[in-house]
Amino acid sequence: MSIWVCGEVLIDLIPDSPGSTNRIPHVGGGPANTAKALARLGHDVHFIDGISTDAYGQSARTELLDDEVKLDLAHTSDKPTSLAIVSLDSNGGASYQFEIAGTATFDFDLNWLPDASRYQPQVLHIGTLVTVIQPSADVLYDWALQVAEFAPIVFDPNVRSVVQSNRDIYEAAVEKWVAISSVIKVSDDDLAWLYPSASIDDVATRWVRDGAALVVITRGSEGLIGFTADGAVEVPGVKVVVADTVGAGDTVGAIIVEAMVEKGIMALTGDVLQDVLHRAAKAAAITCSRPGANPPYKHELK
Numbered sequence: 199m200s201i202w203v204c205g206e207v208l209i210d211l212i213p214d215s216p217g218s219t220n221r222i223p224h225v226g227g228g229p230a231n232t233a234k235a236l237a238r239l240g241h242d243v244h245f246i247d248g249i250s251t252d253a254y255g256q257s258a259r260t261e262l263l264d265d266e267v268k269l270d271l272a273h274t275s276d277k278p279t280s281l282a283i284v285s286l287d288s289n290g291g292a293s294y295q296f297e298i299a300g301t302a303t304f305d306f307d308l309n310w311l312p313d314a315s316r317y318q319p320q321v322l323h324i325g326t327l328v329t330v331i332q333p334s335a336d337v338l339y340d341w342a343l344q345v346a347e348f349a350p351i352v353f354d355p356n357v358r359s360v361v362q363s364n365r366d367i368y369e370a371a372v373e374k375w376v377a378i379s380s381v382i383k384v385s386d387d388d389l390a391w392l393y394p395s396a397s398i399d400d401v402a403t404r405w406v407r408d409g410a411a412l413v414v415i416t417r418g419s420e421g422l423i424g425f426t427a428d429g430a431v432e433v434p435g436v437k438v439v440v441a442d443t444v445g446a447g448d449t450v451g452a453i454i455v456e457a458m459v460e461k462g463i464m465a466l467t468g469d470v471l472q473d474v475l476h477r478a479a480k481a482a483a484i485t486c487s488r489p490g491a492n493p494p495y496k497h498e499l500k
Contacts, residue, residue, distance in 0.1 A: 200268070201236055201455060202312075202319040202349070204246040204338065205229025205328045206303045207262065208280040208296075209254045210444060212490055216286040223254065224444070224490035225261040226282060227303070228326035228356045231445040235452030235481070235493035237267045241459065244268045244319070246312065247328075248305035254279035255302060271312045275302035290440040290486070296361055298331060306334040306341075314345040322346075323455050325354030325383075330362050330371045342378060350380035350411075350463060354451050357388040368392060376405055380463055383451045386417045398423075399430070411463045414454055414475070416447050416482070422475045428467045433475040436483035445491025446482040452493065453478035 210226035213219065233245040245267050249255050251274060258279065262269060280303035283295040298304060306328065314322075322345045328334050342351060353375045362368050369392050376382055382405055389398045402413040402425040413425040421435040457466055457474040466474060477499060484494040 199318055199320045200242040200244050201459065202244050202246060202271070202322045202345070203229050203233040203236065204322060204324045205326050206280060207245070207247050207249060207258045208282050208303050209258070210282045210284050210490065212284045212292075212442065212444065213286050216288050216290060221283070223257070225258045226444065226491050227280075228354060228448045229323065229328070230258070230262065231448035231491040231493065232323055232354070232451045232455070233267045234262065234265045234491070235445075235449045236455060237265045238493055238495045239452065239456055240496050241456060242268070244271045246271050248273045248275045248277070248302040250279040250302035251276050252278050254281075271317075273305065273310045275305045277302040277305055279303060284444070286442055290442040292442055292444050294358060294360060296327070296358065298327070298361065304328065304331055304334045306337045308337060308341060311337075311341045314348040319345065319349045320459055321352060321455055322349050323352040323354070323451060324375075326356040327358055327361060329353070329355065329375050330368060335371060339374065346378055350458065351378055352381040352383065352451065352455055352458070353379035354383045354447070355388055355392075356447065357391055359391055365392065376410065377408070379410060381412045381414070381454060381458065382410055383414045383416070383447070383454055385447055386415055389415065399425075412454075412466050412471075414450065414478075416450050418443070422450065422479055424466070424471045424475055426467045426471065431468065431471045431475060433472060433479055436479045438483040438487045440486045441489045443486055445493060446485045448491065449481045449485045449493040450478040453481050
């Protein structure tokens with residue numbers, strides 16, 4: 199049995215320093231970052247996306263395989279790789295513009311998506327743009343309903359309002375995925391944009407009340423909060439000199455999936471959840487200390 203991570207792998211074109219217009223290509227995409235993080239932690243991970251035969255796609259394939267992410271369930275496509283053009287503020291915070299239309303990255307079809315009844319995955323982690331960009335979002339939702347019969351779903355909306363600026367459409371998409379997910383990992387910035395009139399506590403407790411086993415909210419340097427039916431658990435951030443924040447939240451998602459596999463969803467409460475969130479905060483800090491989405495290896499978290 200293995201972990202499935204589904205969503206985009208793309209190329210982040212990242213400035214070599216805050217404010218610079220000289221951009222360096224890095225393999226990225228939230229789900230690909232999560233898959234890489236899980237593989238570096240020693241887990242059996244299958245990544246599911248369309249991967250281009252172009253130079254950027256070959257680079258993405260090579261980097262994922264080098265980290266021992268399995269690509270046998272991915273789809274090979276002659277369409278181009280999607281690009282994320284990144285800008286960094288003075289604190290290393292990232293903002294994005296995307297080239298999406300007609301790319302391999304969003305080339306999903308039920309004809310090639312894997313059959314969960316055959317492979318029996320332990321967990322499906324899914325999120326970022328593939329869950330909101332049509333027509334891939336509807337294709338993946340129908341597929342995820344089938345997967346959910348065999349494995350819990352971890353959903354990371356990873357909101358990118360520059361791609362879909364209509365808050366009502368974005369909120370409806372997020373709520374649709376939340377309704378079929380066992381665990382939701384989301385940032386405070388995501389929630390502030392999606393639900394400007396609600397507190398993060400109100401949104402998280404509503405999702406738990408409606409059926410989620412765990413909601414984890416990332417708050418940058420302020421740390422993490424996990425919500426379950428037993429209440430909330432909070433941990434501080436880990437101080438570090440920030441190179442950039444690319445991939446930090448994706449690393450947190452990987453630690454949560456790791457805990458689900460090793461401990462079980464229902465064990466993630468109280469002191470156990472607090473330990474998991476401390477590990478996630480440390481892992482995210484390591485990612486932030488390095489340029490691009492460069493998550494830690496297992497030995498770096500001991």
